[in-house]
Amino acid sequence: MFVPTLMGQCTPEQQAYWLPRALDMQIIGTYAQTELGHGTFIRGLETTATYDPETETFVMNSPTLTSYKWWAGGLAKTVNYCIVVAQLYTKGVCHGTHPFIVQIRDEETHMPRPGVKVGDIGPKLGFNTADNGYLGFDNYRIPRDNMMMKNAQVLKDGTYVKVARHGKATYGTMVFVRVLLVNEAAFNLAKACTIAVRYSAIRRQCSPDSEGSELQVLDYSTQQHKLFICIATAHALQLNSTWLWKTFSDTLAAIKQGNVDTLPELHALSSCLKALSTADAASLIEQCRHACGGHGYMMSSGLPYLYAFVTATRTYEGDYTILLLQTARFLVKAYEQVEAGKPLTPTVSYLSQAFTGKKLPWDSSPDGIIRAFQALAAGKLSSTVKSLRKRLESGLSYEQAWELSTIQLNGAAEAHCRAVMSQNYKSEIERLTVNSSPNVKLVLQQLYKVYLYYWALERTGDLLLYTSISESDIFELQLRYEGLLKEIRPNAVGIVDAFDLRDEVLHSALGSYDGNVYERLMAEAQKSPLNAEPVNQTFHTYLKPMMKGKL
Ligand SMILES: CCCCC/C=C\C/C=C\C/C=C\CCCCC(=O)SCCNC(=O)CCNC(=O)[C@H](O)C(C)(C)COP(=O)(O)OP(=O)(O)OC[C@H]1O[C@@H](n2cnc3c(N)ncnc32)[C@H](O)[C@@H]1OP(=O)(O)O
Numbered sequence: 001m002f003v004p005t006l007m008g009q010c011t012p013e014q015q016a017y018w019l020p021r022a023l024d025m026q027i028i029g030t031y032a033q034t035e036l037g038h039g040t041f042i043r044g045l046e047t048t049a050t051y052d053p054e055t056e057t058f059v060m061n062s063p064t065l066t067s068y069k070w071w072a073g074g075l076a077k078t079v080n081y082c083i084v085v086a087q088l089y090t091k092g093v094c095h096g097t098h099p100f101i102v103q104i105r106d107e108e109t110h111m112p113r114p115g116v117k118v119g120d121i122g123p124k125l126g127f128n129t130a131d132n133g134y135l136g137f138d139n140y141r142i143p144r145d146n147m148m149m150k151n152a153q154v155l156k157d158g159t160y161v162k163v164a165r166h167g168k169a170t171y172g173t174m175v176f177v178r179v180l181l182v183n184e185a186a187f188n189l190a191k192a193c194t195i196a197v198r199y200s201a202i203r204r205q206c207s208p209d210s211e212g213s214e215l216q217v218l219d220y221s222t223q224q225h226k227l228f229i230c231i232a233t234a235h236a237l238q239l240n241s242t243w244l245w246k247t248f249s250d251t252l253a254a255i256k257q258g259n260v261d262t263l264p265e266l267h268a269l270s271s272c273l274k275a276l277s278t279a280d281a282a283s284l285i286e287q288c289r290h291a292c293g294g295h296g297y298m299m300s301s302g303l304p305y306l307y308a309f310v311t312a313t314r315t316y317e318g319d320y321t322i323l324l325l326q327t328a329r330f331l332v333k334a335y336e337q338v339e340a341g342k343p344l345t346p347t348v349s350y351l352s353q354a355f356t357g358k359k360l361p362w363d364s365s366p367d368g369i370i371r372a373f374q375a376l377a378a379g380k381l382s383s384t385v386k387s388l389r390k391r392l393e394s395g396l397s398y399e400q401a402w403e404l405s406t407i408q409l410n411g412a413a414e415a416h417c418r419a420v421m422s423q424n425y426k427s428e429i430e431r432l433t434v435n436s437s438p439n440v441k442l443v444l445q446q447l448y449k450v451y452l453y454y455w456a457l458e459r460t461g462d463l464l465l466y467t468s469i470s471e472s473d474i475f476e477l478q479l480r481y482e483g484l485l486k487e488i489r490p491n492a493v494g495i496v497d498a499f500d501l502r503d504e505v506l507h508s509a510l511g512s513y514d515g516n517v518y519e520r521l522m523a524e525a526q527k528s529p530l531n532a533e534p535v536n537q538t539f540h541t542y543l544k545p546m547m548k549g550k551l
């Protein structure tokens with residue numbers, strides 16, 4: 001995050017000085033925004049940067065314990081520089097949060113600079129290869145030029161100058177990282193389902209008839225139900241990630257031309273896609289672990305590490321709930337656009353359905369299900385806005401009415417995101433397979449149908465509310481879904497092999513390409529320190545005295 005922020009928040013002159021040093025690893029930096037007391041609420045950050053025109057420096061301070069920077073990756077022992085997000089004060093006026101480049105350790109000795117308190121925050125659920133740290137300042141001075149001045153400046157005499165045309169220019173790095181994290185979710189879910197599907201093809205357990213041999217667990221319908229949605233989702237996230245990256249690039253290009261019109265939609269899309277992709281990936285990676293029984297619980301399976309790594313992405317770079325609420329904010333505005341008869345941006349153009357007053361006729365084709373997801377999203381948004389307005393009419397303020405409606409707002413944002421993801425998934429597969437062999441087309445179509453049927457069956461309640469789907473339609477869809485799983489089964493291992501993930505990348509005794517699961521599990525077990533000697537010394541110091549009643 002250090003380099004993307006240098007690129008996004010520095011003037012060209014500042015980039016010319018800092019970027020080469022950062023890219024050449026002459027300096028190592030991190031992005032220190034979150035504090036002990038605040039992560040989500042950026043406007044509530046307490047670290048201060050007060051400009052002193054006498055010395056043309058900013059004085060950095062941590063006025064309270066909760067103002068200590070907390071969590072930044074590499075902060076504890078690795079980095080010697082930080083991008084610090086602090087409340088900027090000049091001429092006695094606070095101008096809100098701004099980014100500053102702060103040297104925290106000596107470049108030769110690596111000792112913390114005087115006035116800097118830095119350390120490690122302690123063990124975490126995962127990510128323990130990163131030394132996430134804390135950072136406090138005690139009247140620590142940095143040169144005026146260390147303020148990242150692309151979007152705002154403080155002149156030598158302390159005059160504050162706003163440069164950026166849009167209010168949230170300083171939040172740009174977070175949008176960039178959120179876009180990257182969708183791809184990260186796809187990549188890690190692909191690893192987990194490769195491990196789980198390969199293992200499920202090797203693992204034999206139980207024989208339905210006592211004479212027969214034990215079945216591959218991958219033959220069980222319940223195992224296919226657990227795992228094939230994981231494969232389908234890995235592809236869905238990858239294709240949405242590529243689509244979002246293009247949307248991001250197009251928006252950046254427009255901003256460079258001075259046009260910020262598409263920024264709100266990009267923020268809404270990057271928010272909900274980051275939220276859903278990381279949450280789906282984390283829960284489906286855990287589902288892959290569940291599908292591997294006891295051996296999935298071994299660190300040597302690679303699955304616990306993947307889960308611990310990915311579940312963090314649901315929180316960092318914007319907590320799941322918070323980001324969905326950001327998308328909901330955009331959707332409510334879009335709803336009001338429809339009411340006012342104004343044009344809508346492409347990803348919300350389906351909202352006009354919310355005003356037909358009729359249930360969408362159910363159509364179980366892939367396009368029909370996508371239209372149903374859109375009708376469901378429009379219906380949930382419409383119902384949410386109705387709740388919001390009912391509360392406003394009761395005399396509540398907008399903030400109070402909004403807060404009381406946030407459960408529905410989050411539901412509407414999730415439904416919108418599912419509709420966008422489903423639409424992108426199908427259209428990207430069709431675009432990318434135009435010249436593919438019929439077999440490849442067939443397999444990829446089967447996978448997006450798994451995704452569509454799975455989520456339609458997960459949302460039958462909402463579909464009954466907003467479409468004409470009937471009980472027998474749902475019954476038929478369930479049978480069709482279960483039949484589709486059986487069609488995919490013969491290709492399942494080939495499909496995950498196609499992720500082309502090397503053993504060194506999978507780090508898994510269960511998912512290695514050669515399938516020698518049991519030999520690898522035993523080999524990994526031998527590495528346990530407890531196997532260094534036949535009798536551990538704790539027998540003599542604890543067990544034996546205890547058994548002899550002498551403890
Ligand atoms: C490059 C590295 C990653 C690569 C990935 C690869 C591998 C992954 C492995 C490791 C990853 C590495 C390390 C971990 C990284 C994690 C680092 C961090 O976590 S950094 C800290 C992240 N923190 C957050 O995300 C905080 C979340 N909070 C917020 O974003 C904001 O507080 C807020 C919730 C958005 C609210 O902000 P605010 O109160 O200022 O704004 P509002 O009043 O709600 O809205 C005002 C207005 O502004 C619009 N807006 C808000 N944010 C943005 C934005 N980002 N972009 C554009 N517009 C934005 C918002 O829509 C409102 O507009 P309007 O409705 O028109 O008024």
Ligand SMILES: Cc1cc2nc3c(=O)[nH]c(=O)nc-3n(C[C@H](O)[C@H](O)[C@H](O)COP(=O)(O)OP(=O)(O)OC[C@H]3O[C@@H](n4cnc5c(N)ncnc54)[C@H](O)[C@@H]3O)c2cc1C
Pocket residue numbers: 030031032033034037038039040041070071072073127132312315316317318319320321322
């Ligand atoms: C592994 C990891 C690495 C990280 N790396 C960095 C880093 O490099 N740099 C950095 O600056 N930060 C980093 N972070 C911090 C991360 O950005 C924050 O943890 C994240 O933004 C969430 O903020 P928080 O922890 O304060 O949670 P909070 O915002 O306190 O959330 C706690 C709960 O309150 C809820 N909540 C909060 N506000 C609202 C609201 N308005 N409405 C409804 N519910 C609400 C949340 O949904 C959540 O359920 C990292 C975190 C992790 C886990």
